[in-house]
Amino acid sequence: MFCYQCEQTAKGTGCTVAGVCGKDAPTAALQDLTVHMAEGVAYAAHRARKLGGRTPDADRYVVEALFSTVTNVDFDPERLAGLIREGAAVREQARNAYEALCRKAGRKPEAPATEAAIEPAADMAGLIRQGESVTVRKRLDAIGPDAAGLQELVTYGLKGMAAYVDHARVLGVEDDSVYAFLHEALDFLAGNPSDANALVGMALRVGEVNLKAMQMLDAANTGAYGHPEPTRVRVTPVAGKCILVSGHDLKDLDMLLEQTAGKGINVYTHGEMLPCLAYPGLKKHKHLAGNYGGAWQDQRKEFDVFPGAILMTTNCIQKPMDGYRNRIFTTGLVAWPGLAHVAADEQGGKDFGPVIRAALDAPGFAADAPEQTIMIGFARQAVMNVAGQVIEAVKAGKIRHFFLVGGCDGAKSGRSYYTDFARLVPKDCVILTLACGKYRFNKLDFGDIGGIPRLLDCGQCNDAYSAIQIAVALAQAFKTDVNSLPLSLILSWYEQKAVCILLTLLHLGIRNIRLGPSLPAFVTPAVLNVLVDKFALAPITTPEQDLKAILES
Numbered sequence: 095m096f097c098y099q100c101e102q103t104a105k106g107t108g109c110t111v112a113g114v115c116g117k118d119a120p121t122a123a124l125q126d127l128t129v130h131m132a133e134g135v136a137y138a139a140h141r142a143r144k145l146g147g148r149t150p151d152a153d154r155y156v157v158e159a160l161f162s163t164v165t166n167v168d169f170d171p172e173r174l175a176g177l178i179r180e181g182a183a184v185r186e187q188a189r190n191a192y193e194a195l196c197r198k199a200g201r202k203p204e205a206p207a208t209e210a211a212i213e214p215a216a217d218m219a220g221l222i223r224q225g226e227s228v229t230v231r232k233r234l235d236a237i238g239p240d241a242a243g244l245q246e247l248v249t250y251g252l253k254g255m256a257a258y259v260d261h262a263r264v265l266g267v268e269d270d271s272v273y274a275f276l277h278e279a280l281d282f283l284a285g286n287p288s289d290a291n292a293l294v295g296m297a298l299r300v301g302e303v304n305l306k307a308m309q310m311l312d313a314a315n316t317g318a319y320g321h322p323e324p325t326r327v328r329v330t331p332v333a334g335k336c337i338l339v340s341g342h343d344l345k346d347l348d349m350l351l352e353q354t355a356g357k358g359i360n361v362y363t364h365g366e367m368l369p370c371l372a373y374p375g376l377k378k379h380k381h382l383a384g385n386y387g388g389a390w391q392d393q394r395k396e397f398d399v400f401p402g403a404i405l406m407t408t409n410c411i412q413k414p415m416d417g418y419r420n421r422i423f424t425t426g427l428v429a430w431p432g433l434a435h436v437a438a439d440e441q442g443g444k445d446f447g448p449v450i451r452a453a454l455d456a457p458g459f460a461a462d463a464p465e466q467t468i469m470i471g472f473a474r475q476a477v478m479n480v481a482g483q484v485i486e487a488v489k490a491g492k493i494r495h496f497f498l499v500g501g502c503d504g505a506k507s508g509r510s511y512y513t514d515f516a517r518l519v520p521k522d523c524v525i526l527t528l529a530c531g532k533y534r535f536n537k538l539d540f541g542d543i544g545g546i547p548r549l550l551d552c553g554q555c556n557d558a559y560s561a562i563q564i565a566v567a568l569a570q571a572f573k574t575d576v577n578s579l580p581l582s583l584i585l586s587w588y589e590q591k592a593v594c595i596l597l598t599l600l601h602l603g604i605r606n607i608r609l610g611p612s613l614p615a616f617v618t619p620a621v622l623n624v625l626v627d628k629f630a631l632a633p634i635t636t637p638e639q640d641l642k643a644i645l646e647s
Contacts, residue, residue, distance in 0.1 A: 095122040096231035098615040099250055100165045101588045102506045107615050115165050116413045120218075123225030124174040125163040129249065130212060130228045131181030132159040136280030137206060138188035143274055145195035153273040155184045156280060157263065160256035162427050165589040166390070167409040170429035175221055182214050237288045243616040244293035245283060247593070250616070251300035252279055254594030257342075257409070258307040258556060260427070264345050264442065265314035272310070275303045294624065301597030308559035308598070312474075315344055315556075319375030322473040322553060327371045328384030329537065330463035332360060337453045338386055338400050340364040340393065341407030342556055344376065346425055346444070350405065351379040353446050359402075359453050362386040365393070365410055366530050369553035372471030385468075389503035389530040397422065401459055403452035405436075409589070421452045468537055472526075472550035474560040478567055484524075484546060485571050488580070492543055493524055495645060496568075496581040498561060499535075500527040500552075501595075502588030508611035509534060512586055515637040516540075516549075520645075524548050526564070529555035531586040558595045562602070576604055582644045583607045584634065587614070600629050610634035 098108040100115060112118050117125070132155070139152035159177060162168040168177075189206070196203040212228070215221045233242040259272055282296055316322075335358055339347050347370055351361055360383035363370050368385045370376050387396035390410035397404050397418050404422040411430055414422050425436040425444060438444050477484070487493040497519055499512060509531075516535035519525055525540065525548060532551060540548035552561045569576045585607060587596065593614070599607060613622065613633050625631040634640060 095119040095226075096229050096234075097122050098230075099246065099253075099590060101502070101612060101614070102504055103615050106612055117169050120222045121169055121171055121174065123222045123229065124171055124178065125168075125225070126229050127178055127212070127214075127221060127225035128159050128163055128174055128181070130225075131178050131185070131214075132156045133280045133284040134206070134211065135159075135181055135185045135188055136277040137284050138185055138192050140274075140277040140281040141204060142188055142192035142195055143277060145192070145199060147191050147195045148270070149184075149188045149191050151184045152188045152277070153268075153270075154263070155181060156273075156276050157256045157260050158427060160253045160276075161260050161409075164253050164257055164409050164591070166411055167427055168429045169411070169413075170431045171218065172431070173429045175218060178214050178221060233286070237286070239618045240290060240620050241288040241293065243618050243621055244290060244297065245287065246616040247597075247614075247621075248279065248283060248293060248297050248300055250590040251297060251304065251594040251597045252276060254589075254591035255300065255304045255307050257591050258304070258311045258594075261343065261408075261556060262307070262310040262314040264343065264426075265318050267310050267314035267317070269306060269310055272303060272307055275299070290621075290624075297597055298601045300594060301599070301601030304594045304598045305559070305562070305601065308556070308562075308595075311556055312559045315373070316475075319344060319348070319373035321374075321475040322369060322372035322471040323374060324469060324476050325372040325377060325471040326467045327368070327470050328465060328467050329386070330384070330466045331362070331386060331459045332383055332462045333459050335359045335453050335456070335458035336362060336383075336400070336402035337449060338362050338364050338397070338402060338404045339367050339407060340390070340404065341410055341426075341428065342366045342554055343407035343426060344370055344373070345442075346405070346407040348376060349444055350446050350449070351376065351382060354381060354450060354453075355379065357450060357454075359450065360459075364396070364404075365390045366554045366556075367407075369470060369473075369551070369557065372473070372553075388533040391503060391505040401457045403449045403456060405446070405449050421456060423449050423452070466537070468551075469547060469549075470551040470553075472547070473553050473557060474563040474567075477550060477552075477560075477564050480546065481567060481571065483544075485568075487544055487546060488572075491522075493522060493546070494520065494580065495523045496526060496579070497523060497584060497644075498526045498528075498565075498581065499531070499584045500529050500561075501531040501586035502555065502592050503530040503533055503586065504588040504611075506611060509586065511611060511634055511637055512584070515584060515641065518637050518641055519548075521548070524550065526550050526552055526561060528552040528557055528561055529592075555591050555595065558598070562598070576602070577606070584640070585609050586611060600625075600631075603629075605630045606632070608632050608634050608640055 513534045
């Protein structure tokens with residue numbers, strides 16, 4: 095195997111025996127073949143679309159295939175094999191639609207590219223061999239690390255975008271132009287491009303379209319559950335039976351809350367689900383008791399001592415420990431071999447009865463823990479409601495600078511940088527944060543500036559759109575551009591959603607982003623030089639040095 099799509103990749107170069115994330119070599123090969131199959135589907139669907147035809151199954155398939163291969167989503171070889179074989183059927187459907195449109199237009203169909211024409215093997219061993227034949231290692235050897243790394247930059251951006259598109263689609267929000275771009279970009283990759291300028295251009299287009307995808311998700315979430323409100327959230331448990339919900343999916347939490355109403359079960363969020371407690375349509379449920387634990391990488395320890403059932407709704411799953419294997423459930427695209435999975439029916443509904451029964455069979459919390467709370471819910475509307483107050487504070491010199499300190503958390507050493515950085519931010523500065531990187535400092539007391547909290551939690555990684563809109567609104571208020579604002583971005587990355595957010599920021603022309611804890615292995619020195627020259631992208635150094643450089647610039 096060879097995989098270097100996440101920040102924790104072995105030795106900072108690539109996982110070659112087993113993934114640091116927990117996937118084994120066969121699963122890695124099947125994930126590579128899944129992406130390859132998505133390229134094949136896109137090859138046909140893109141050509142059909144250019145002739146006025148649309149294949150909705152192809153739209154759905156490429157999104158689910160890409161999202162399934164994001165880090166810490168689908169580790170189940172049997173489910174991946176089924177996804178690959180489904181891809182062959184969808185590819186044939188798209189191909190037939192394309193050929194029918196060609197006949198109608200009186201033109202000859204293009205032959206499928208070799209890269210997009212693999213027929214899935216009949217057995218698992220054959221599928222694994224096919225996956226091994228399309229690994230990025232092959233392209234590294236064929237076209238070199240610079241071009242292969244840029245291909246992966248585009249691929250990983252598409253994977254991250256697919257996650258946002260899938261979340262929005264579940265809530266009924268779709269955009270045909272986004273599907274069209276996914277097909278176009280995957281078709282571009284199927285041609286095995288090696289021109290650096292074309293690849294960089296496509297990467298920035300990924301960033302451009304991802305902005306629309308994030309806007310779709312924002313509209314889906316707020317349309318279904320209202321705009322997040324500043325909310326004080328309990329982060330210590332209360333006595334009683336309990337279910338812990340991790341991942342990112344708001345609809346899954348909503349359905350679970352409806353099904354657990356009146357059953358004497360407290361529901362807690364975990365990891366990236368924390369922002370759900372600020373949505374009016376979710377926090378109305380009195381048995382949504384608070385947040386338990388921290389970021390995804392601590393789940394094995396936290397889940398093992400949690401005395402209830404656990405539901406994983408999207409990515410972030412790790413290899414379950416024996417102590418909780420019989421009370422953890424997966425749903426949606428997330429999967430682990432041997433774990434019980436809650437599937438959706440044809441209407442998208444889910445029966446969480448098995449999760450509820452497991453919670454009732456478990457002991458639950460015996461007593462209330464001492465109460466501790468934190469503030470969340472400072473998404474774009476909440477911040478814009480006090481924009482005048484913020485602007486006046488800046489003009490009066492009470493707020494000197496804004497720092498967006500957020501992104502993915504992880505287990506690799508060096509992430510204490512973000513805790514230390516937040517602690518060192520001067521008291522006349524405001525910290526915006528989002529995603530699970532905030533767990534490095536979100537329980538610290540930062541106080542306020544004239545009633546404005548110094549720590550503003552904007553939400554999930556999925557809510558990066560909110561942070562972008564806040565920056566754009568401030569720039570408009572001060573009649574300047576975002577790069578001229580007293581605003582600095584200090585980002586942590588781990589998986590592919592962080593990659594597409596970074597590409598969106600670069601598309602918007604935002605400069606001087608500091609990125610850590612380490613730079614992507616797929617970004618070679620030559621490619622990094624391009625990003626540094628064009629966008630002033632820089633690796634983090636030390637909190638002291640970076641703060642000094644920012645505040646003195």
